[in-house]
Amino acid sequence: xxxxxxxxxxxxxxxxxxxxxxxxxxxxxxxxxxxxxxxxxxxxxxxxxxxxxxxxxxxxxxxxxxxxxxxxxxxxxxxxxxxxxxxxxxxxxxxxxxxxxxxxxxxxxxxxxxxxxxxxxxxxxxxxxxxxxxxxxxxxxxxxxxxxxxxxxxxxxxxxxxxxxxxxxxxxxxxxxxxxxxxxxxxxxxxxxxxxxxxxxxxxxxxxxxxxxxxxxxxxxxxxxxxxxxxxxxxxxxxxxxxxxxxxxxxxxx
Amino acid sequence: xxxxxxxxxxxxxxxxxxxxxxxxxxxxxxxxxxxxxxxxxxxxxxxxxxxxxxxxxxxxxxxxxxxxxxxxxxxxxxxxxxxxxxxxxxxxxxxxxxxxxxxxxxxxxxxxxxxxxxxxxxxxxxxxxxxxxxxxxxxxxxxxxxxxxxxxxxxxxxxxxxxxxxxxxxxxxxxxxxxxxxxxxxxxxxxxxxxxxxxxxxxxxxxxxxxxxxxxxxxxxxxxxxxxxxxxxxxxxxxxxxxxxxxxxxxxxxxxxxxxxxxxxxxxxxxxxxxxxxxxxxxxxxxxxxxxxxxxxxxxxxxxxxxxxxxxxxxxxxxxxxxxxxxxxxxxxxxxxxxxxxxxxxxxxxxxxxxxxxxxxxxxxxxxxxxxxxxxxxxxxxxxxxxxxxxxxxxxxxx
Ligand SMILES: Nc1ncnc2c1ncn2[C@@H]1O[C@H](COP(=O)(O)OP(=O)(O)OP(=O)(O)O)[C@@H](O)[C@H]1O
Ligand SMILES: [Mg+2]
Numbered sequence: 154x155x156x157x158x159x160x161x162x163x164x165x166x167x168x169x170x171x172x173x174x175x176x177x178x179x180x181x182x183x184x185x186x187x188x189x190x191x192x193x194x195x196x197x198x199x200x201x202x203x204x205x206x207x208x209x210x211x212x213x214x215x216x217x218x219x220x221x222x223x224x225x226x227x228x229x230x231x232x233x234x235x236x237x238x239x240x241x242x243x244x245x246x247x248x249x250x251x252x253x254x255x256x257x258x259x260x261x262x263x264x265x266x267x268x269x270x271x272x273x274x275x276x277x278x279x280x281x282x283x284x285x286x287x288x289x290x291x292x293x294x295x296x297x298x299x300x301x302x303x304x305x306x307x308x309x310x311x312x313x314x315x316x317x318x319x320x321x322x323x324x325x326x327x328x329x330x331x332x333x334x335x336x337x338x339x340x341x342x343x344x345x346x347x348x349x350x351x352x353x354x355x356x357x358x359x360x361x362x363x364x365x366x367x368x369x370x371x372x373x374x375x376x377x378x379x380x381x382x383x384x385x386x387x388x389x390x391x392x393x394x395x396x397x398x399x400x401x402x403x404x405x406x407x
Numbered sequence: 408x409x410x411x412x413x414x415x416x417x418x419x420x421x422x423x424x425x426x427x428x429x430x431x432x433x434x435x436x437x438x439x440x441x442x443x444x445x446x447x448x449x450x451x452x453x454x455x456x457x458x459x460x461x462x463x464x465x466x467x468x469x470x471x472x473x474x475x476x477x478x479x480x481x482x483x484x485x486x487x488x489x490x491x492x493x494x495x496x497x498x499x500x501x502x503x504x505x506x507x508x509x510x511x512x513x514x515x516x517x518x519x520x521x522x523x524x525x526x527x528x529x530x531x532x533x534x535x536x537x538x539x540x541x542x543x544x545x546x547x548x549x550x551x552x553x554x555x556x557x558x559x560x561x562x563x564x565x566x567x568x569x570x571x572x573x574x575x576x577x578x579x580x581x582x583x584x585x586x587x588x589x590x591x592x593x594x595x596x597x598x599x600x601x602x603x604x605x606x607x608x609x610x611x612x613x614x615x616x617x618x619x620x621x622x623x624x625x626x627x628x629x630x631x632x633x634x635x636x637x638x639x640x641x642x643x644x645x646x647x648x649x650x651x652x653x654x655x656x657x658x659x660x661x662x663x664x665x666x667x668x669x670x671x672x673x674x675x676x677x678x679x680x681x682x683x684x685x686x687x688x689x690x691x692x693x694x695x696x697x698x699x700x701x702x703x704x705x706x707x708x709x710x711x712x713x714x715x716x717x718x719x720x721x722x723x724x725x726x727x728x729x730x731x732x733x734x735x736x737x738x739x740x741x742x743x744x745x746x747x748x749x750x751x752x753x754x755x756x757x758x759x760x761x762x763x764x765x766x767x768x769x770x771x772x773x774x775x776x777x778x779x780x781x782x783x784x785x786x787x788x789x790x791x792x793x794x795x796x797x798x799x800x801x802x803x804x805x806x
Binding site for chain 1: 751752753754756757758759760761762763764765767768771772774775776777778779
């Protein structure tokens with residue numbers, strides 16, 4: 154069983170106004186097969202945590218570690234992290250002109266597996282996953298995310314999650330901008346991936362509605378760059394009713 | 408380094424206000440020069456002033472390297488070529504006295520006039536079939552001595568054809584290509600430069616597009632030491648449509664240049680210009696100039712031109728110079744865009760976050776960038792062959 158251990162993580166970004174410290178000592182342990190929800194106010198650093206795990210060059214790690222089964226993830230290149238089994242479903246996936254979804258998926262699959270997938274089963278698998286996510290098959294020949302609606306981009310992220318079969322997935326507000334039906338479809342995709350591969354999930358969200366479909370084992374409250382409280386699923390309901398006020402006293406909101 | 412000029416609404420300008428002023432990276436400067444349509448033309452090289460390399464149309468070109476083509480003696484004899492043709496096409500050498508010589512244009516600079524005055528026979532390609540016809544002319548044995556060439560491409564009324572001029576091997580060539588697209592015809596001309604690393608090639612393409620006719624003109628320059636292909640397209644009858652595309656990939660020490668000119672003469676004419684380039688390696692150099700002239704009678708013109716360059720390494724230089732001259736107050740639209748920049752790091756991050764190694768991710772992004780132009784070719788075998796050729800170029804792109 155794999156574990157992803159985040160220990161005392163401090164992260165900053167360079168801005169025009171100088172260095173800005175965003176993560177101020179994050180501790181979090183994820184086990185494969187478990188689902189952790191992260192909830193917290195805007196600007197508290199949730200996306201920063203997600204991007205730092207994935208290795209976005211904009212974020213500078215000041216100190217701390219992220220270890221996958223004891224191996225330091227922070228020393229790995231972005232692509233090596235993905236090949237090690239870490240996946241980030243992005244809050245704002247970018248459009249890539251001229252690169253078709255099918256070419257992109259095949260290239261990514263080949264990189265992750267270290268060999269090209271056998272053609273027929275691969276095509277069948279893509280078709281199956283696209284159907285399950287209610288994505289029209291014409292998406293395969295469109296350019297990556299180009300002209301996709303917000304909801305279509307999120308489905309495309311989950312399609313990749315299902316096909317690339319990572320060990321840990323960070324889902325950054327995958328539920329934002331989804332209508333009720335899409336929310337259900339996308340959630341089923343995540344649950345399928347978990348059932349099939351024993352995926353561990355770090356689910357970043359503002360709303361409890363997705364937690365009705367993806368049941369968290371743990372809920373972490375993220376405030377001002379660190380985990381302020383942890384609990385079971387009941388914590389999410391309490392946050393929904395009470396908001397973050399009681400965590401914010403004495404801290405400044407960005 | 409990145410510079411962008413965004414599309415601007417059409418502006419009315421007095422003739423002669425927008426000059427052919429050269430400067431880097433898509434900035435604008437308004438220097439009074441004569442309007443493009445008043446530029447001096449002659450078939451006699453002696454009628455042009457000596458080229459110093461400071462002239463607007465030469466100052467971005469390595470004149471020392473192309474000098475033999477400007478001032479030297481050229482061999483104008485017929486050369487060896489191979490061709491493939493489908494039905495509805497014909498290919499033959501014709502005399503200088505042929506009436507079609509001079510039907511599409513006249514030299515605007517000295518090297519073009521030098522070739523014009525010395526070619527002995529013109530290679531004439533005539534397209535007459537209404538079913539889609541194809542002609543490919545391969546030139547691969549021109550040799551390293553200075554040559555002149557003249558090509559006539561005539562698309563008969565309502566014909567439908569694609570002509571590929573495929574260039575490889577060594578060359579020191581100055582040439583003129585005249586293209587006449589008669590009423591209702593639909594012609595695609597693709598000039599592919601995959602010359603040897605030492606080749607020097609100057610080409611002027613002149614096109615006249617007739618009533619409700621369409622010319623798709625594509626320049627693909629990958630190989631050669633200095634390659635300068637200048638297409639000018641005159642939309643001379645109502646409803647004429649000019650689609651001008653280009654793709655270039657300059658490696659270390661390579662100079663690839665294209666000066667595009669679209670002249671809207673008649674009402675209700677359409678033009679689209681889209682050139683994309685990549686630069687990689689020390690001394691990789693590209694020039695794109697896009698002149699669009701909307702004449703006084705060209706009411707209802709719809710025009711847009713764009714040039715984008717992707718810089719892949721240090722030590723490169725891309726010039727991108729759009730010029731728009733509008734002499735008609737009643738047009739549908741005229742816009743331009745020009746941008747030169749590095750990779751978008753977010754593209755790389757997204758691909759790498761899916762396990763794709765950095766070098767492979769870069770290649771995917773460049774290929775994606777250039778694919779838009781490849782897809783305009785509409786000829787599957789050539790498209791896949793050029794994609795392969797670009798992938799080979801990309802082999803030299805560092806991570
Ligand atoms: N590149 C950057 N430049 C300047 N500030 C940044 C940058 N990236 C992040 N920040 C700041 O860091 C803080 C944390 O941002 P982050 O995106 O991690 O928040 P978040 O918790 O994901 O918020 P949301 O719920 O709105 O998505 C914010 O105040 C944000 O403005
Ligand atoms: Mg966020």
